Amino acid sequence: MAESHALSPAHVDTSTGLDSRKLAFWGFIGSECLLFGSLIATYLAYKGRSLDGPKPHDGGWVNRYGEVMDHGVFNIPLTTFSTFILLMSSVAMVLALNHVQRGHRGQGTLWLFLTALGGAIFLGAQVYEFTYFVAHDGMTLGSNLFASSFFTLTGFHGAHVTVGIIYLMTLASLTWHGKIPPEKSLNVEIAGLYWHFVDVIWIIIFPLVYLIP
Amino acid sequence: MTSETREVAHNQHTHPTNRFYVVIGAILIALTVLEVLGYLGEVNGTLPSGAAAAIILVLSAAKFLLVVMFYMHLKFDHPLFTGTFVFPALLGMLVIGSLVLLFGPIHGTSDAIGDDVREERRAAEVRAATPAADRR
Numbered sequence: 001m002a003e004s005h006a007l008s009p010a011h012v013d014t015s016t017g018l019d020s021r022k023l024a025f026w027g028f029i030g031s032e033c034l035l036f037g038s039l040i041a042t043y044l045a046y047k048g049r050s051l052d053g054p055k056p057h058d059g060g061w062v063n064r065y066g067e068v069m070d071h072g073v074f075n076i077p078l079t080t081f082s083t084f085i086l087l088m089s090s091v092a093m094v095l096a097l098n099h100v101q102r103g104h105r106g107q108g109t110l111w112l113f114l115t116a117l118g119g120a121i122f123l124g125a126q127v128y129e130f131t132y133f134v135a136h137d138g139m140t141l142g143s144n145l146f147a148s149s150f151f152t153l154t155g156f157h158g159a160h161v162t163v164g165i166i167y168l169m170t171l172a173s174l175t176w177h178g179k180i181p182p183e184k185s186l187n188v189e190i191a192g193l194y195w196h197f198v199d200v201i202w203i204i205i206f207p208l209v210y211l212i213p
Numbered sequence: 214m215t216s217e218t219r220e221v222a223h224n225q226h227t228h229p230t231n232r233f234y235v236v237i238g239a240i241l242i243a244l245t246v247l248e249v250l251g252y253l254g255e256v257n258g259t260l261p262s263g264a265a266a267a268i269i270l271v272l273s274a275a276k277f278l279l280v281v282m283f284y285m286h287l288k289f290d291h292p293l294f295t296g297t298f299v300f301p302a303l304l305g306m307l308v309i310g311s312l313v314l315l316f317g318p319i320h321g322t323s324d325a326i327g328d329d330v331r332e333e334r335r336a337a338e339v340r341a342a343t344p345a346a347d348r349r
Contacts, residue, residue: 018291026294030301037305044309045316080249084242091238094284095231189286196284200277206245207273211252212266 025190029197032160036201039156040208043149050144054137057213064138073137074210075129082125083206086161089118090199093168093192101185105178112172112188115195119165126158150209157205160198167191228289237283241276248272 012019053061059070096111130151133139139147171191174180180187251268254260260268282288287295 016291016293018293023293023297026297030297033298033301033305034308037308040305041309041312044313076249076252080245083245087238087241087245090241090280090284091234094234098228098231098234101228193285196280199284200280203273203276203280207248207269211248211269213255213262 019186022186022190022193025193029193032197032201036153036156036204039149039153040204043153043209046145046149050146052144054133054139054143054147056146056150056209063136069137073133073139075132076210078125078129079206079210082122083202085118085125086122086199086202089115089122090196092118093195097185097188097192100175100180100188101182103182105175108180108188109172109176112168112175116165116168116172119161119168119195119198123158123161123165126154126161130155153205153209157198157201160201164191164195164198167194229283234284237279241279244272244276244279 014020016023053069054063054073055061056074057072059068059072061069063069092111092115096108096115099111100108133147141148141151168191171180171188175188248269251260251265251272255262255265281298285298287298
């Protein structure tokens with residue numbers, strides 16, 4: 001079940017003996033924890049405090065067509081599907097890294113592409129969700145406390161997914177053209193750290209925002 | 214797991230295979246399904262609200278740990294990477310906990326956010342319900 005191989009260049013000439021790029025990237029991820037921590041804290045602090053609809057889980061509010069809604073705005077089946085896709089893209093990402101580290105250029109490119117595709121499907125689901133909220137429920141950034149904090153939190157996450165897709169497609173292209181040999185696989189590992197972090201944030205957002213009323 | 218996670222040499226790791234990663238992925242999917250079942254249990258009334266929330270949070274924490282340990286390789290990597298991530302992550306959790314407590318049980322500020330608006334609405338409703346002659 002386990003194989004031994006180099007994750008990074010054999011000799012790293014730094015005082016810690018660790019690659020500075022990877023350490024710096026972990027520092028960046030740490031700072032992102034604080035960013036998302038503050039956004040999640042804001043959402044939770046304002047949860048259930050909105051004076052008017054739209055509401056996340058409960059009915060009894062009026063949508064833009066004047067209809068009294070008997071349920072909240074969330075579409076749990078759609079969000080569960082997009083969560084499944086994002087988790088699968090994380091699996092694709094680790095498989096891509098494993099192949100790049102072994103010098104499998106074609107397989108590495110394929111799994112990087114599939115990772116980006118998973119991100120694109122997730123993003124498409126989020127765009128559909130946001131569009132439905134605006135067009136059907138009349139829920140915009142300024143509608144109420146819930147709408148403001150929800151769009152800010154999930155919008156920031158979506159922006160991170162967008163950056164990740166561009167990052168992964170660039171790496172897929174470089175891998176395909178043979179510019180990322182096994183000794184440069186740290187580039188893919190760092191992209192993987194970013195992508196898994198985006199996944200981890202969604203692992204927190206999905207239950208806190210969507211599943212716990 | 215010990216043979217799989219043992220660090221072999223400087224900058225070289227015993228690293229899981231594709232099959233291991235796929236198994237972790239399957240566990241993540243199974244935990245997500247359980248989360249959604251917990252949500253449905255609460256909606257249908259088969260699970261008490263607090264119990265469902267607790268179950269969902271525990272499952273979410275398990276998923277978080279699985280991804281961070283195995284997919285982000287913190288289980289196999291140098292402890293300095295773990296420290297660089299864990300310290301701000303704990304700080305973030307502290308921010309979340311503090312703000313929720315401050316706005317909720319401790320100070321209750323957010324309860325008062327809409328008080329003036331509610332009061333104004335109640336007064337408007339009373340004015341609307343009361344005939345003009347009575348108001349005079």
